[in-house]
Amino acid sequence: MTLASTETRTVVLEKQLSHPPAKVWRALTEGPLLAQWLMPNDFEPIVGHKFTLRSNPVPNWDGLIHCEVLAIEPPARLAFSWSTMGLESAVVFALTPTDAGTHLRMEHSGFQPDQEHAYKGATYGWQRFLGNLETVVAGLA
Amino acid sequence: MLFSMPPHADPVFKALADPTRRAIFEGLTRDGEQTVHALTHRAGISQPAVSKHLRVLKRARLVRPRHHGRETHYSADPQALAPLVDWIAVYGAFWRTRFDQLEQLLERMEP
Numbered sequence: 737m738t739l740a741s742t743e744t745r746t747v748v749l750e751k752q753l754s755h756p757p758a759k760v761w762r763a764l765t766e767g768p769l770l771a772q773w774l775m776p777n778d779f780e781p782i783v784g785h786k787f788t789l790r791s792n793p794v795p796n797w798d799g800l801i802h803c804e805v806l807a808i809e810p811p812a813r814l815a816f817s818w819s820t821m822g823l824e825s826a827v828v829f830a831l832t833p834t835d836a837g838t839h840l841r842m843e844h845s846g847f848q849p850d851q852e853h854a855y856k857g858a859t860y861g862w863q864r865f866l867g868n869l870e871t872v873v874a875g876l877a
Numbered sequence: 878m879l880f881s882m883p884p885h886a887d888p889v890f891k892a893l894a895d896p897t898r899r900a901i902f903e904g905l906t907r908d909g910e911q912t913v914h915a916l917t918h919r920a921g922i923s924q925p926a927v928s929k930h931l932r933v934l935k936r937a938r939l940v941r942p943r944h945h946g947r948e949t950h951y952s953a954d955p956q957a958l959a960p961l962v963d964w965i966a967v968y969g970a971f972w973r974t975r976f977d978q979l980e981q982l983l984e985r986m987e988p
Contacts, residue, residue: 747968751976755983763982773978842976844968 746845754837761811764829775801781808787816818844889957892937897922898930902939905953912948 753760763769765781775789785805793799800820807815807828815828825846832839893899901916913931917924931951934940938957943950 745965747965747972749969749972749976751980753980753983755986759983759986759988760979763979763986769982769986773982774975840976840979842972844972847965847968 744845745847746843747847748844749842751840752834752836752838753840757811757831757833757838760831760838760840761814764814764831765808765810779803779805781805781810781814783808818846823847888937889939892933892939895930895933897926898934901927901930902934902953905940905951910943910950910952912950914948916951 763773765779767777767779770777770779775791777787777789779785779787783805787803787805789801789803791799791801802819803816805814805816806826807813812831813829815826818825818827823846825844828843828845830841830843832841893902897920901920904916904919905911911919913924913927916931917927920927920930931940931942935942939954940951941954943952
């Protein structure tokens with residue numbers, strides 16, 4: 737949390753999958769399949785479609801992530817907004833065919849390292865954090 | 878989701894490492910402001926012991942005192958936990974887990 741407040745940060749994750757892009761695309765864009773690895777949802781592969789990802793509610797958070805489809809380019813690129821707990825961000829999946837299958841790249845961007853986000857994260861996370869604290873402390877000593 | 882510990886979180890971290898202090902902080906966060914008397918009653922330990930724990934929590938800015946008459950009321954300040962949460966680490970861990978689940982799903986799917 738040392739960057740200037742105007743900067744945003746991005747989580748990037750890449751994975752080599754031994755499955756063809758068309759199959760990976762289905763897992764990303766068919767609601768029931770998306771639910772099996774991400775979260776229950778009412779996703780539709782239509783640009784402009786607003787949908788909700790539902791995770792378990794915890795104190796101070798209803799567990800809902802509000803999204804809107806920003807880009808659908810089968811079987812290469814999927815983008816949607818990701819709005820929850822004051823976090824206004826966006827997720828982009830890029831699929832590149834490889835000899836072995838598919839190279840999948842995910843970018844989750846828009847994290848502003850400001851106090852407001854940190855505060856909401858803390859409010860959401862503190863109970864789980866406390867629950868794990870003893871284990872973490874044991875590992876530190 | 879997992880939460881990682883940045884190094885500057887130390888005082889907060891140490892304050893919450895003790896189960897009694899954690900219980901006091903949890904109680905204040907859940908139920909709002911309470912007097913030292915009420916906290917002593919709930920904690921089941923002596924009032925000097927409770928006061929000592931409250932001092933540690935206060936130094937970590939996890940609780941705030943408010944003096945009213947002869948009683949001191951304490952309330953929790955969850956904002957003090959902010960240094961403990963690193964969004965990038967939270968979402969990094971989140972997506973890694975989900976990618977593993979995606980890979981498992983792809984194995985189960987018809988070609």
